[in-house]
Each structure stands twice: as C-alpha cells, then as structure tokens.
Amino acid sequence: MRYLKIENLSIKDNKTKEILLDDISIDIEKNTILGVVGESGSGKSLLCKTILGLTSSNLNIKGKITLNNKDILNNSKIIKDNFCVILQEAINAFNPLYPIKYQMLESIKTKQSKKEKLKICIKYLRKVGLKRCSKILKSYPHELSGGQLQRVMIAIALTQNRKIIIADEPTSSLDSINQKEIINILKNLKDKTIIIVSHDLALISHIAKDIIVLKDSKVVEKADTKTIFTNTKDEYTKFLISTQENLSKEFISCLK
Numbered sequence: 001m002r003y004l005k006i007e008n009l010s011i012k013d014n015k016t017k018e019i020l021l022d023d024i025s026i027d028i029e030k031n032t033i034l035g036v037v038g039e040s041g042s043g044k045s046l047l048c049k050t051i052l053g054l055t056s057s058n059l060n061i062k063g064k065i066t067l068n069n070k071d072i073l074n075n076s077k078i079i080k081d082n083f084c085v086i087l088q089e090a091i092n093a094f095n096p097l098y099p100i101k102y103q104m105l106e107s108i109k110t111k112q113s114k115k116e117k118l119k120i121c122i123k124y125l126r127k128v129g130l131k132r133c134s135k136i137l138k139s140y141p142h143e144l145s146g147g148q149l150q151r152v153m154i155a156i157a158l159t160q161n162r163k164i165i166i167a168d169e170p171t172s173s174l175d176s177i178n179q180k181e182i183i184n185i186l187k188n189l190k191d192k193t194i195i196i197v198s199h200d201l202a203l204i205s206h207i208a209k210d211i212i213v214l215k216d217s218k219v220v221e222k223a224d225t226k227t228i229f230t231n232t233k234d235e236y237t238k239f240l241i242s243t244q245e246n247l248s249k250e251f252i253s254c255l256k
C-alpha cells in the first residue's frame, strides 16, 4: 500500500489563469526519500506548499493528496501531526532577537518541563553533528555559520518528531562540504519519509530512492534514481544529467 499519494494534482492561478502544476501524480513509499528536481519556476516549492496546505486563496487546486488513504488537502490536523519542514536560507527562519535556546524550546509543544525539553534539544543538536551544544543554545542566529544554522533547523524539525520531512532546497545556501554533510544527516535519519527539493541532481542522487523531474509545471520523468541516470527517455532529464556531468568534470579539472 502506498503511503503518501498525490493524484492528478493541478493548480491554476485564478487571477492570471496560468497553470502552475499540471496533472501531477506521485506515489511515495513510507520511509523512503523522494527527490524533486527541475528548472526554476517549474513548481517544486509550490508542490511542497500544497502538500503542507500553505497555498493562497487565488489558487484553484484540483486533485487529491492522501496519507494512508486519508485526504490531507483540507486537513490541517493531519498535516500538523505528520509533517515538518526544513527550508533554505536558515538565517531567515530564525528570529534575530532571540537566542537559539529560546527558539528551540518554543518549537517543542509537548507538556514537558523546561529541563526535559532542553535535554531533547541537546540530543537532536548532537544528532545533527553539532558540538559545544550549550554554546550553540546561548548563541543568537547571527553568531552561527550557515552550516550550523541549517543543522539547528534540522534539529528543530527532528524535535517535532514528525514522520514526514519536506526539505525545500535545504543545502542551497551552503558550501559543498556542508552540503554533503547535511545530505548525509538526512540520509541517515531512520523511520522518516523525506521529500527533498533541489536544483542539484547529482546531490539528490546520493540520497533519493526515487526522483521526479518537473518542467513547465509537469512531471516529465519519474523513476528510481538508477533508472533516471541510466535509462531516461526524457530529453530535459538527459540535458540535466549532461549538465551535471560537465560541471563535475570542470570541478575535477579545477582540482588538478
């Protein structure tokens, strides 16, 4: 039985009459990682926002999104209980006026004592590879590096103990070492279903079991990662793969 299922999802902007997502159908197996790649403006973030129920009223949404056969399109409770989000540019997600400790504690909504909640914070900060956690907790967002902040955001997502993580370009503002480390953290999470959006097909291929490629609001390729790289029939996907290969070659030649 499929877990998270998107069926014939189409979104039109009522004001401009533009089709923003066109007949998207995806099945996501439990505890697997789905990569979503595609050109800028193809609808990757909109797809994430729609799953999370974060669309605006000008959008006309048709189709179905179900989790374990339950409709989630208009069910904010199921979304709240099951999903959490990791965004790009972590610095924008934090309030600059409060230290990390306050913001992490605020995000834990369970009825535990402050001491117990702090233990949870430290457990997850360690899980995402952060050291000197007491110092991190006392820091203000601007006192941490981009990589540290992105890790804190993942730690906050993990404190919420949700089954599904939507990660929209979680590494796009990071250098390549931090990108790889964040990808590895996500890859090694147990019992999580993850939808990860990225421009970087090569990065996604390290982590995703399946990949969908979006172009002009449509899914133009949908397959397991190996098939995408070895046997895609879609011209745009072939173009993406060749671009990435050329970039890797250039990168390697720079190192020589």
Ligand SMILES: Nc1ncnc2c1ncn2[C@@H]1O[C@H](COP(=O)(O)OP(=O)(O)OP(=O)(O)O)[C@@H](O)[C@H]1O
Binding pocket: 013, 020, 038, 039, 040, 041, 042, 043, 044, 045, 046, 047, 055, 056, 058, 059
């Ligand atoms: N609430 C909205 N109302 C109207 N149009 C929207 C809305 N949200 C997104 N769009 C439009 O939908 C299209 C897809 O946007 P989206 O942000 O999903 O692109 P994307 O693939 O994530 O691009 P990028 O890689 O640049 O972040 C764009 O043309 C955008 O302007």
